[in-house]
Amino acid sequence: MSREAILGAIRRGLRRGPVTEDTALLLRARLALHRRQLIPARSRVPRPAQVSLFLKNLEAVFGSFTRVADAAAVPEAVASYLAGHNLPFAVAIAPHPELRDIPWSERPLLALREGKGEAADLVSIQHGWGGIAETGTLMLPAAPDRPTTLNLLADTEIVVLRASRVFGAYEEAWDALRAERAGRLPMPRNIMMVTGPSRSADIESTLELGAHGPRRLHVVLIDDDPEAKET
Amino acid sequence: MNVDSPDFKRRAKRALDNASLQSALTATRGAFAARRAAAVAALPEFEALRDAAKAIKDHTLAHLDFYLETYAANVERAGGHVHWCSTADEAREAVLAICRGVDARTVTKGKSMISEEIALNDYLEANGVQPVETDLGEYILQLRHEAPSHIIAPAIHLNREDWERAFRKAHTDRPSDRRFAERRDIMVEAREELREKFLVADVGITGANFLIAETGSSVIVTNEGNGDLTQTLPKVHIVLASIEKVVPTLEDTTSLLRVLARSATGQDFSVYTTFSTGPRQEGDLDGPGEYHVILLDNGRSAMVGSEFQDMLRCIRCSACMNHCPVFFAVGGHSYGWVYPGPMGSVLTPALVGIDRAGNLPNASTFCGKCESVCPVKIPLPNLMRHWREREFERHLTPPVVRANLALWAWFARHPSVYRLATRAAARAMALASRGRGAFRRLPFAGGWTGGRDFPAPEGETFFARYARQQRQQGRNPR
Numbered sequence A: 001m002s003r004e005a006i007l008g009a010i011r012r013g014l015r016r017g018p019v020t021e022d023t024a025l026l027l028r029a030r031l032a033l034h035r036r037q038l039i040p041a042r043s044r045v046p047r048p049a050q051v052s053l054f055l056k057n058l059e060a061v062f063g064s065f066t067r068v069a070d071a072a073a074v075p076e077a078v079a080s081y082l083a084g085h086n087l088p089f090a091v092a093i094a095p096h097p098e099l100r101d102i103p104w105s106e107r108p109l110l111a112l113r114e115g116k117g118e119a120a121d122l123v124s125i126q127h128g129w130g131g132i133a134e135t136g137t138l139m140l141p142a143a144p145d146r147p148t149t150l151n152l153l154a155d156t157e158i159v160v161l162r163a164s165r166v167f168g169a170y171e172e173a174w175d176a177l178r179a180e181r182a183g184r185l186p187m188p189r190n191i192m193m194v195t196g197p198s199r200s201a202d203i204e205s206t207l208e209l210g211a212h213g214p215r216r217l218h219v220v221l222i223d224d225d226p227e228a229k230e231t
Numbered sequence B: 001m002n003v004d005s006p007d008f009k010r011r012a013k014r015a016l017d018n019a020s021l022q023s024a025l026t027a028t029r030g031a032f033a034a035r036r037a038a039a040v041a042a043l044p045e046f047e048a049l050r051d052a053a054k055a056i057k058d059h060t061l062a063h064l065d066f067y068l069e070t071y072a073a074n075v076e077r078a079g080g081h082v083h084w085c086s087t088a089d090e091a092r093e094a095v096l097a098i099c100r101g102v103d104a105r106t107v108t109k110g111k112s113m114i115s116e117e118i119a120l121n122d123y124l125e126a127n128g129v130q131p132v133e134t135d136l137g138e139y140i141l142q143l144r145h146e147a148p149s150h151i152i153a154p155a156i157h158l159n160r161e162d163w164e165r166a167f168r169k170a171h172t173d174r175p176s177d178r179r180f181a182e183r184r185d186i187m188v189e190a191r192e193e194l195r196e197k198f199l200v201a202d203v204g205i206t207g208a209n210f211l212i213a214e215t216g217s218s219v220i221v222t223n224e225g226n227g228d229l230t231q232t233l234p235k236v237h238i239v240l241a242s243i244e245k246v247v248p249t250l251e252d253t254t255s256l257l258r259v260l261a262r263s264a265t266g267q268d269f270s271v272y273t274t275f276s277t278g279p280r281q282e283g284d285l286d287g288p289g290e291y292h293v294i295l296l297d298n299g300r301s302a303m304v305g306s307e308f309q310d311m312l313r314c315i316r317c318s319a320c321m322n323h324c325p326v327f328f329a330v331g332g333h334s335y336g337w338v339y340p341g342p343m344g345s346v347l348t349p350a351l352v353g354i355d356r357a358g359n360l361p362n363a364s365t366f367c368g369k370c371e372s373v374c375p376v377k378i379p380l381p382n383l384m385r386h387w388r389e390r391e392f393e394r395h396l397t398p399p400v401v402r403a404n405l406a407l408w409a410w411f412a413r414h415p416s417v418y419r420l421a422t423r424a425a426a427r428a429m430a431l432a433s434r435g436r437g438a439f440r441r442l443p444f445a446g447g448w449t450g451g452r453d454f455p456a457p458e459g460e461t462f463f464a465r466y467a468r469q470q471r472q473q474g475r476n477p478r
């Protein structure tokens, strides 16, 4: 079998047989400890600065944001963003409990369809699992209430994110994910880390936004974290 | 893919004479380097991260068998399948069998160098399965029946007119008098055409930048989002990956990701960095029902423990070619196989054999730029030198070169004769250039003078001048 052939050739190259039980123990410990390597200093700052760093980096990659005081202000923020960009009020939205708790009915013109993304969608609203300040990256793990297609098919993706879910470095997000998934498979089927709207530089090495995924990425940030608020 | 590397010299010459290629290369030369430099300058820890990245890869390679087995076990735990394939043939057959299993008619494809390596598209097509490349650059190459000329910017050799021409020829149900006023119009047309393909494909095939042993995940890094559409919409997701892509943990992957995008495009992070682990889980509303990994060796295990093991650290960022004077003079196609630039000059002989790639390790000025930008610190010039030595040992060097090298070696062992002969040659050349100081043409050196003048010696050899200056400074030359 090719499996044995490949492993055998590797071991011949390394001039040894299968790893010894002692080595295997060490290697398994390395996996279990999943030690952090070097984390850049830029995200090692107090909470308010972390959130501003996230937003600054998001804008640097052509994302945009509205910062609101609480969940009740989200419908207004979404509606004015859509109106400001001449976008339709028909929206595909993730069936997530946190999004369901938002008082959408105060904006009756917003027509929400819960479910996964469809080819005809122009606007989608996704639940923001987390944000990473280091690079302005959104972390969007797939879940029944966070379908991946909402990140891909619409022209405009709006992500509702709580400030308390903004992490400094990726490593903090990994630990939060591990804690959340304890007792289940370690990873959801898919995790998209999204840093700005889709783009390509394939035509004459010149950057154009909106290649295959959304050409606009907007974050509505809810200031739910007293420690992260700017003073 | 056919190996055309032995033809490097002829292809390089043709490339130098190709005006449209030269204009495309000139337009991008320098841009990659400038973007990388800016990203590196913005991250004070970059150098330390390079060391960390190298250490992670070295550790993994030293225990590659362990990490591959752990990885495979974790893929299976998540409900995926791993197909271990020693050769390109096995990999192609495994892919076809999976496609047949779901009666696939079309497959969409994200960018994958492994797919090029095993020439998957031709094989699928010959067996009744239609592959559709979805990366913009790869899409136009498929329309033009051409190979990529760069590992992350596959269509870097094309100009806007090439895109327009190919689109007009391929998309015949659109009005023939439509205008492409801007680059954007080209992209929008491609987006619309490919949307249709994404929606009907039965199988999606992507590559992998990393495989994570801890979790059994595969990682792709893209800017367009085509890889994500490819792997999310169809019933089946197939990952094509080679064995050296495995890394231990999420944290290790994160460290490598920190140097990857910066080295590649000068972005801090690519737009989409996506981790895939097995098929759809309970309750998921989307995602594939089957998840397969083709784990390809194709010559890599033989590099483990050899003087070329360092090359297995490569994370395919393309920085080495982006900073290579040879690459920007002759373009990626000259290298004749999948991997161009310095990394190709080292990897191609290892994967296809030095007898079929003999010229490549010579395609270097040994300026050392590639090694200095490589995020995992691969000693590329040294590895090329190893290949040259092997090539010479195995008598694969052309007879003229061998004869000249032998002659030079004899002179080198007889320094007084060497000095005498070079002094005579320098005087003769100075006289022959008639004071112009340069030659437009030289016998036996057409390759040099085709692209530039050859400076004529001023009548004195380096040795003679060095000795004279040392004497003037009162020092004693040896």
Ligand code: SF4
Pocket: B263, B313, B314, B315, B316, B317, B318, B319, B320, B321, B343, B370, B373, B374, B375, B376, B377, B378
């Ligand atoms: S050899 Fe180094 S610089 Fe070149 S592609 Fe590989 S990792 Fe990047």
